[in-house]
Amino acid sequence: MAETKRINPVLKQVLELGPPLAFFGLYLWLKEDTFVLGGTEYTGFIVATVLFVPIMLVAMGVLWALTGALSRMQVFTAIMVIFFGALTAWFNDERFFKMKTSLVYGFFALLLGIGLLRGKSYLAYVLSDAIDMREEGWMILTRRLCLGFLALAVANEVIWRTMSTDVWVKIETFGFPILLFAFIWVQFAALHKYMDLGDDKG
Known part of the structure; x- marks a missing residue:
């Protein structure tokens, strides 16, 4: 490879x-x-x-x-x-492109949820080479991110069905990515104690 x-x-x-x-x-x-x-x-x-x-x-x-x-x-x-x-x-019909966002976020939530039901963190499978974190931390992060993706999918459905195309385009381009980035950043900060930084005692 x-x-x-x-x-x-x-x-x-x-x-x-x-x-x-x-x-x-x-x-x-x-x-x-x-x-x-x-x-x-x-x-x-x-x-x-x-x-x-x-x-x-x-x-x-x-x-x-x-x-x-x-x-x-x-x-x-x-x-x-x-x-x-x-x-x-x-x-x-512009509705197809608008609902695409819900399905993408929904798919990520479903994928992480399937892993959780099997007692595994698929997130760790993807990111463990880049981030050294203990299994307990990965499971917590996976649960939270699963719920986060689900919330974004639901939010997108509400927004495109009830608001103007102008509003949806702005939220799709800036709102959702910024919100997701901020959510992940907060989670990594909160789960800092589960990370192996190479200077642990023992």
């Missing part, structure tokens, strides 16, 4: 965060417009969604070419974006 190559962290962030920000920019640019293709009228949101897919694939292709690897989460998210982006365009 090829070793993952290190690249400039700023470039890595641009390749990972650039596509969602590009979608946000495209939406702001096109949201007031309508486009007629093949006799069918499409909103700016639909067009921005369709354009987002190749932008994301190009960014992932560059990231793979530079590092030689993509995470399972990145691959799964890409598949979901392509699938629901295609449904959005085919049925000319």
